[in-house]
Amino acid sequence: MSYLNREERRETIMLAAMKVALEEGFSAMTVRNIASRAGIAAGQVHHHFTSSGELKSQAFVRLIEEMMALPLVPENASWRDRLFSMLGSEDRRLEPYIRLWRQAQLLADSDAEIKGAYLLTMSMWHGETVKLILAGQRAGEFTLQDSAENIAWRLISLVCGLDGIYVLGMAEVDDAAFSRHLHHLIELELF
Known part of the structure; x- marks a missing residue:
């Protein structure tokens, strides 16, 4: 690998970690695997990140962004x-990201850094949802009976609950359902 300054090398490591995360998930995000993907020695990862947890959580946040x-x-x-695309897009390009987000939710119970990153990404999702609701209201498409913040949390809660049932493979909650x-909830909340 050619000479890279500190920021470039750190970014190379981050991009490798993001690629590993999307392709193989959190469990494959070992220092050795990430270093191999980045084409550097494992010690370089430790030089640029205080821990593998820091790298995992930062890569996760970047991927959700x-x-x-x-x-x-x-x-x-x-x-x-x-709004629907922000909450429940049917675009298959999102599948690796959604898989990773599900993994982060499970890991949040046992990994403080992942929990922090997961909470941050939930807040980011909420913030983007609020922006869409307010933009729709300004455009005259949405009518709000409650604050955009509360509506956004209810919509996100429905999506998270449905996703939890969806991953179980229950026929009653397939893609169409x-x-x-x-x-239906968008209709109830905003029209």
């Missing part, structure tokens, strides 16, 4: 479609 920035609907989409329930 990346996921939220993905253009999932056209720019001229309705605010309802934009997931979408139908989410559209």
